[in-house]
Amino acid sequence: MAQTIGVVGGGAWGTALATVAARAGHEVILWVREPEVAEAINSRHENSLFLPGVILPDSIRASTDPQTLGAADILLLVAPAQHMRGVLTILAPHLKSGAPVVVCAKGIEESTGALMSEVTSEILPSHPLAVLSGPTFAAEVARGQPAAVTLASKYQTVIARITEALGQPTFRPYGSTDVVGAEIGGAVKNVIAIAAGIVDGCELGENARAAVITRGMAEILRFAQSRGAERETMLGLCGLGDMILTCGSPQSRNMSLGRDLGRGRSLADILGERKSVAEGVYTARVLANIARERGIDMPIVQAVAAILHEGQSVQDAIEDLLQRPFRPELQG
Ligand SMILES: NC(=O)C1=CN([C@@H]2O[C@H](COP(=O)(O)OP(=O)(O)OC[C@H]3O[C@@H](n4cnc5c(N)ncnc54)[C@H](O)[C@@H]3O)[C@@H](O)[C@H]2O)C=CC1
Numbered sequence: 607m608a609q610t611i612g613v614v615g616g617g618a619w620g621t622a623l624a625t626v627a628a629r630a631g632h633e634v635i636l637w638v639r640e641p642e643v644a645e646a647i648n649s650r651h652e653n654s655l656f657l658p659g660v661i662l663p664d665s666i667r668a669s670t671d672p673q674t675l676g677a678a679d680i681l682l683l684v685a686p687a688q689h690m691r692g693v694l695t696i697l698a699p700h701l702k703s704g705a706p707v708v709v710c711a712k713g714i715e716e717s718t719g720a721l722m723s724e725v726t727s728e729i730l731p732s733h734p735l736a737v738l739s740g741p742t743f744a745a746e747v748a749r750g751q752p753a754a755v756t757l758a759s760k761y762q763t764v765i766a767r768i769t770e771a772l773g774q775p776t777f778r779p780y781g782s783t784d785v786v787g788a789e790i791g792g793a794v795k796n797v798i799a800i801a802a803g804i805v806d807g808c809e810l811g812e813n814a815r816a817a818v819i820t821r822g823m824a825e826i827l828r829f830a831q832s833r834g835a836e837r838e839t840m841l842g843l844c845g846l847g848d849m850i851l852t853c854g855s856p857q858s859r860n861m862s863l864g865r866d867l868g869r870g871r872s873l874a875d876i877l878g879e880r881k882s883v884a885e886g887v888y889t890a891r892v893l894a895n896i897a898r899e900r901g902i903d904m905p906i907v908q909a910v911a912a913i914l915h916e917g918q919s920v921q922d923a924i925e926d927l928l929q930r931p932f933r934p935e936l937q938g
């Protein structure tokens with residue numbers, strides 16, 4: 607059944623998800639922040655700022671006006687994690703009562719340590735919530751290349767409704783009831799992807815990168831356990847799946863940022879020339895603090911946070927990791 611899908615956030619991923627909804631036959635309202643993005647989408651059917659080179663379906667209409675979202679039956683939330691709270695606070699009074707909301711951003715709020723589902727439930731308590739997360743580079747999804755995602759909600763009816771609305775042969779949601787688990791993989795892998803990029807930039811070799819990915823996975827599992835998430839969720843699309851994608855390809859903004867750091871560039875220089883968000887930069891610091899406070903062993907996350915935010919040199923951070931005591935592989 608054709609519905610109206612509202613997409614909050616006109617970056618690369620919001621725009622790609624808008625194409626998914628449009629291909630499924632829905633009317634799509636894309637709420638964007640920048641008037642020039644709205645203008646480019648409505649007049650030329652292209653998001654030339656954040657997703658250049660992809661021609662968008664005519665059924666996507668972009669607007670900067672929060673009131674337009676009032677027509678949406680389902681809302682996809684795709685603002686960057688650090689801006690989610692502010693954006694939802696502005697939009698909340700305009701949304702259709704009880705419309706399901708789907709968290710599609712990947713990150714932890716720096717100021718509170720909250721996951722995006724927690725931020726969203728706080729601001730939109732009467733909207734049933736789902737999380738969509740998995741290995742999905744926006745450009746590939748926008749071009750209609752096949753992808754699969756985890757779609758998690760406490761409510762089977764919400765999973766069924768969103769699967770029916772967005773599911774198609776080339777965009778395959780796999781249902782889960784582990785909402786927190788679905789988010790953790792996507793948020794933490796961005797930090798590990800920076801580490802994998804550093805390994806690449808420093809030319810430490812493929813073996814070292816595989817080691818960082820696997821030990822990074824161990825850190826994800828420990829953090830997930832501390833938040834009551836299920837281990838199996840971490841081995842699914844939103845965990846292992848996204849680690850394989852993001853840590854293995856410079857198409858990832860986080861991986862490529864790490865690579866540039868490994869090649870000796872400064873964080874300020876790298877960020878200064880980008881329009882797009884690398885969520886791992888912000889999640890690294892808050893996650894490192896949470897891990898320290900709760901006694902969760904996350905040495906790779908700590909190393910990335912120290913390089914990004916505490917002025918530690920890449921070489922010293924690598925040296926510290928290599929000097930850690932030997933231990934059993936499966937220890938907690
Ligand atoms: N690009 C991708 O391939 C994927 C991205 N994601 C996640 O989607 C979320 C959004 O990322 P992208 O769409 O890639 O963004 P992007 O990097 O393409 O664009 C930046 C976005 O940030 C917004 N923005 C900048 N300053 C802002 C402010 N002060 N307040 C509110 N919004 C502001 C811009 O309007 C734009 O929508 C992130 O959490 C990302 O991790 C998830 C899966 C895939």
Ligand SMILES: O=C(CO)COP(=O)(O)O
Nearest residue numbers: 740741742743858859860
């Ligand atoms: O989350 C993503 C792919 O699943 C996108 O990763 P980057 O933000 O690192 O580009």
